[in-house]
Amino acid sequence: MQIKTERLIIRELAADDAQDYFEIFGNPAISKYDDFSPIKEDEAAENIAEILEEYKNDSDEKEYGVELEAEKKITGVLYLHREGDYFFIGYHFNEKYHGRGLAFEAVTAFISYLENSTGREVRGIVDPENKPSIKLLIKLSFEFLEEKKKETPDGKIITELIFRRKRRSVL
Numbered sequence: 001m002q003i004k005t006e007r008l009i010i011r012e013l014a015a016d017d018a019q020d021y022f023e024i025f026g027n028p029a030i031s032k033y034d035d036f037s038p039i040k041e042d043e044a045a046e047n048i049a050e051i052l053e054e055y056k057n058d059s060d061e062k063e064y065g066v067e068l069e070a071e072k073k074i075t076g077v078l079y080l081h082r083e084g085d086y087f088f089i090g091y092h093f094n095e096k097y098h099g100r101g102l103a104f105e106a107v108t109a110f111i112s113y114l115e116n117s118t119g120r121e122v123r124g125i126v127d128p129e130n131k132p133s134i135k136l137l138i139k140l141s142f143e144f145l146e147e148k149k150k151e152t153p154d155g156k157i158i159t160e161l162i163f164r165r166k167r168r169s170v171l
Contacts, residue, residue: 079092
């Protein structure tokens with residue numbers, strides 16, 4: 001899969017994206033709203049290797065890189081989880097690139113691709129404290145669906161808000 005927007009290329013991650021991946025997922029400010037701890041630099045290559053296996057195995061969970069084409073740099077990662085008749089999406093962006101509209105541009109294109117190619121409903125998962133992410137989902141025509149409790153790998157119970165994309169009416 002590859003999606004091109006005005007400034008971005010959404011694509012499968014590659015082994016040489018490990019440093020960019022680390023800059024995103026090694027940042028405690030990025031992981032504080034999720035169920036993972038910041039990764040160490042040497043873990044980035046291991047994580048990418050696992051992601052490459054997910055592509056090969058057509059896993060129900062995949063991650064895609066958001067490359068800022070002008071800089072040839074992965075500035076974000078989109079998450080996709082196929083579950084039943086819908087997809088859950090998630091996104092993490094390098095803090096250095098916040099405020100440039102990259103998340104809006106990437107997630108808009110990603111949702112459009114998913115809806116047009118599969119017809120499945122798209123849902124988003126977000127931490128209740130992650131106000132910028134909630135704001136983005138609402139801007140992208142998502143509506144609150146439900147609140148869920150989830151146990152993390154380290155045994156903590158966290159709360160997640162589930163949003164779903166509003167159905168567009170056909171006239």
